[in-house]
Amino acid sequence: MTDARANFDEAQGTLTVSGAWHAEAASALPALGDKTVRTLDGAGLTELDTNGAWLILAAARPQASDPMPGLQAFQPQHRAILELVALHSAAAAAQPERSRENPLAAIGRNTQVMQKHILGLLAFIGHLSHELLALLGQPGSWRWREFAAQVGSVFGGAIPIVAGMLFLLGVVFAYLLGDQARQYGANIFVVDGLLLAILREISPVIVAVLVAGRTGAAITAQLGTMKVTEEIDAISTLGLSPLAVLVIPRMLALLLAMPLLVFIGDIAGIAGGMLVAQQQLDISYSMFMDRLTDVIQLKTLLVGLGKAPVFALFIALIACRMGLSTTRDARSVGVNTTSTVVQSLVAIIILNAIFAVMFVKLNI
Known part of the structure; x- marks a missing residue:
């Protein structure tokens, strides 16, 4: 009461x-x-x-x-x-009541956002190219310690998750393919399908997705936090270029680490398929290796490894650009980090589709 x-x-x-x-x-x-x-x-x-x-x-x-x-x-x-x-x-x-947005207006607004991202990325590539040309004439200005630290972070830290993920994917793919091949007595051809899938498609794409979610997001968060704490302004005040100090070492580290991670993923995926082939299809390890040496082609391996630097380049460009475009608040860091992962995944899927069509046209 x-x-x-x-x-x-x-x-x-x-x-x-x-x-x-x-x-x-x-x-x-x-x-x-x-x-x-x-x-x-x-x-x-x-x-x-x-x-x-x-x-x-x-x-x-x-x-x-x-x-x-x-x-x-x-x-x-x-x-x-x-x-x-x-x-x-x-x-x-x-405060006026929020009216429902017209679908056409939403499409137009999202198109403008996409256009802004594309134009911003192109401008960033232009500035980065200019900085790279300037560094080519000054070998002493390269940040080798930062580069080595980034390689250790990108490559060393990603080996366990890449190897574990590709091993399990090799197990799953070999199990599903073997279940179908066994009905027609074509057990040995599981090796052919496994090699083609792992080396050309599964390993490069999955590794790129893992790197985008792990390293790409980390790069954006690091650069965004440095922007918030004004560390990037301090670098500029000292007469140094943030692109040379922060962006280029990370980009080169990704370009070096991605093919190595894809190769490790190839080995892990084949090992997982070999295990299933021995347990489920009665294909011994020696028979698996004999078939592997008979059917594997160098171009199959090079196609997957060749995709890796392209994926790495786009992940690095998107991650660094979104990190440097962060505004001075914590919310922007979170938003840009999420945007980095989404943009990187979309770029990986689009690039992989372009590669697939191009390789078919070139009969590779």
Whole structure:
């Protein structure tokens, strides 16, 4: 129960409130209907919080846009609470309702966002190319320690997850393919299909996806945090180029590490398929290796390895560009990191589709 009370003097248009006004005091309000409250009297008010203030104001002026009634005999702290609630109620009422966006307008807005990303990436490539040309004439300006540190981070840290993921994918692919091949007595041809799938498609694409989610996101977060903490501004103040100090070592590290990771993924995927072939299809390890040496072609291996630097280049460009375009707040770091992963995955899928069509046309 609450001791909150409210009385309305219709002749004078005065609403008198007394007692303690909190959220449970709503039952104490009289039914005013369309009557106008010109004055609020708080002489008997003992306690008031924002809930109680909102209840009183809602009764005194049903619409937030209605004029504020006069405040009479309120203690200073109670008057301050009423004025604060009235101010925020008016601000909330002044905000226009969000209308549903037209589908065509949404398409146009998203197209503009995509165009902005593409133009920004092209501008970033231009600045980076200019910086690379300048560094070619100054070998002493290359950041070899940073490059070595990035190679260790990108390559060394990714080996366990790449090897484990590709091993399991090799197991799954060989199991599914072997289950079908066994029905036709074509067990040995599982080796052919496994090699073709792992070396040409599965290993380069899966490794690129893992690197985009692991290293690409980390690069954007690192550069974005440095932007927030003004470390990049400090590098520029020292007369150094952020592209030469931060971007180029990371890009070269990715270009070197990706083919190596793809090769490790090839070996792990073949090892997983070999295990299933021995257990499920009665293909011994020696038979598997004999078939592998008979059917494997150098171009099959080179196709997968050749995709890796292209994937690495686009992941590095997107990650570094999004990191450097971060604004000076933590939310922007999170948004740009997420955007890096999404853009990198889309780029990988598009590039892989282009490679597939191109290799078919070239009969590779």
